[in-house]
Amino acid sequence: MQDLSNIISIQSGSSHNLALRSDGAVLAWGYNAYGQLGIGNTTNQSAPVRIETLNNIVAIAAGSNHSIALQADGTVWYWGNYNSYDSSSMKKQPVQVETLSRIVAIAAGGYHSLALKSDGTVWSWGKNWDGQLGNGNTSNQYNPVQVTTIDNIVAIAAGRYHSMALHKNGSLYTWGENYSGQLGNGNTSSQSIPVQVLDISNAIDIECGYHSFVQLNDGNFKVLNQYKSYPNLMPNMDEIVDFSAYGYSKKIVLTAKGEIKTWEDDQDDQELVFREVMSDSQNIIDISSNYEKTCVVLNDGDVWCWGRNLDGMGNLSSSIPLKITGLHNIKAIEANNFEGDFPGINTALGNDGIVWNWGENCYGRLGNGTTEDSSIPVQVENLDTIVSVSSNSTHSLAIKEDGSLWAWGDNYKGQLGDGTTTNRYTPVSVLNIDNIIAVANNNAGSIALKNDGSVWAWGASWHGRLGDGTTVDRHEPVILKTLSDVVDIHASDYCRLALKSDGTVWRWGHNYDDSYDFLIPLRISSLANIVEIDISANSCIARASNNDVWVWGKYGINMILHIISPY
Structure with missing residues (x-):
């Protein structure tokens, strides 16, 4: 390497x-x-x-x-x-690029590029469907062309379909796509020649992602977007020393204290969602996070959440932690994303073995015997002495102290394992398995690990996700005969992973590059001496005994990135 x-x-x-x-x-x-x-x-x-x-x-x-x-x-x-x-x-x-010389800076957008010459002129080439080349038309250019009407430029930035330039006097120019106001010129019309950004005369740095951002010489930051056609001051941006925008909505900043802060564009006030928000964060005993929100359990048993969809109904968002009403003596938390049209429910497990859910209650997934939504936690009925619970947007699994397994919620593919396809509004016993020590579930499927190291699966078998060598749905658990001595399991909508006691990792189900499916578990040959695995959406991660970390996903399950000893 x-x-x-x-x-x-x-x-x-x-x-x-x-x-x-x-x-x-x-x-x-x-x-x-x-x-x-x-x-x-x-x-x-x-x-x-x-x-x-x-x-x-x-x-x-x-x-x-x-x-x-x-x-x-x-x-x-x-x-x-x-x-x-x-x-x-x-x-x-x-x-x-033969026609360019004396270049002092470069920038790459989605499908176009910019170059800044030492004489302060800007040159562009590539795709031009929104005028992002700034030469007065929307024709693609195979060779660099000069951006019109601007000179004395000292910095450039390229977004997905738009471009920015910083003048030496601190004014700012933009051109290209403008449907959400990222040009900051007072309207939302795309521009094929540079336009001056309103109300900015003291800029010192610029950055493009999906939108536009500028740092001022007084230390403040402004954003050009949020469906507002003029620059907006960004709060909570004190002592920032470096700034970067990436992807459609993500930004990241470095503070003078060495802190990293990151947030998304979907909140009009641009408050930072992830930051040092809890002075007593050393008291956190459990944490669950996804692309929407973060929830933590403190050692006093209280639960705090921040981000989007805190109520599991898509209505409540907060950039600062909110204490979840009605939860006490909690030891574990699981926060779930939206899936399709359904907000993911949130699940908490108490020290007393009681399970609590809140959010939209389609399919009876709250487990309280109804289909009524609840924005505050409700107790799962007829369930106690629980030691572990796994929930997703449609159904949940819970392990009792005696090793029995219970399930509730959506069951259209038999993912509850009770021999039927009937939705269950309260927990039912999963058939024909006992001595369960771990479970994992995903949309329409479930897997369980027994204390003898065997793995069992049931529910939908799209793309071979059951791992039993077939694509036949199972309404009751079936053993995966090719797996043994397993110590951990994980599942997503794309694939499943198992970690064996010998440190090998096995996968089955859908391959991320859509080329083929794994109908039975196969070893990932490049991984050895692994002690921990996990899956999040379409990404997988594994940690080796020497603390090396391996990540893969999306563009081929065999494409594995090795990160040496990040600790």
Whole structure:
């Protein structure tokens, strides 16, 4: 594996990564179908590989499917594909942009690129359907063209379909897509020539993601978006020393104290959702987090949550922690996402073995004998002495002290394991299994681990998710005969994982690249001496006994990224 020490810059495209080393070398890894790694082929890389044809590089940038680099001599190099933007299609190795020289900065948008010359002019090339090239039309350009009407530029930034430029006098110019006001010029019409951003004359830094952001010389930040066509002051941004925007809605900042803060665009007030929000955070005994919210249990048994969908009904959001009413003496919490049209319910387990749920109650998934929604926790009926519970957006599983397993909620594929496909509003016993020590569930499916190391599965068998060698739904648990000596299990809507006592990891179900399915568990040959596994949506992670971490997913279950000893 290439050395990732002495890294001075790192850039991420939609599915690939670039790293710039202090000696001017560039390393790349990730998805490579368009040649965006620049290594001469289209083979995905699960570990950083040096781009051998690049040297003396001083800046890098990554777009959706393409990459660019700035050499110390002021020349620009590009590779990959702007979605078939030019006549020669993809470039698998870096090629020089022949018409550019004396370049001092570069930026890569979704499917276009920008270059800033030493004379303060800006040049652009690539896709231009929203005028993001800034040359007065919407025609794609195979070679760099000068952005019109602006000069004396000192910084540039490229978003998905729009661009930004910072003038030396502190004013700001934008062009391209503007449907949600990211140009900050007072309307939402896309612009093919630069327009001046309103009410900004003291900018010192700019950043583009899906939207636009600017840092002012007084330390404040403004956002150009949130469906408001003029810049808006961003609160709680004191002592920020670095700022980055990425993806459609994510931002991250570094404070002078070394703190990292990150949040999403979906809140009009732009409050930071994830930050140091609890002075007594050292008292946290359990935590559950997803793309919507975070919930924690403190050692006093209280539960606090912040983010979106806190009520499980899609109505309550908060950028600061809210104490959940009616919960006391809790030891574990599980927060669930929206799935399809249904907000995920929230589940809490008390020290007394009682289970509490709150949220929308379609299918009877709250387990209280009704289908009435509840924004405050309600007790699951006829259930006690519970030691572990697993819930998702449609059904739940709970293990009793005696090792019996109970289920409730949606059952249209037999995922409750009671021999029927009837929804259950209160818990029912799962048939034909006992001595259960762990469970995992996903949409329309369930798996359980017995104390003898055997794994059992039931429910939907789409893409072979049961692992019994068939695609036949099972309304009662069936044993996976090819697995034994298992110590942990995890499940998502895409695949399932099992960790054996010998440190090997086995997977079955849907392959992330849609090429084929695993109908029975197969070992992941590149993983050994693993002590911990987990799955979140379409991503998998494993930790080895030496604390090396391995992650994979989405672009091929065999594409595994090895992160050496992050601890």
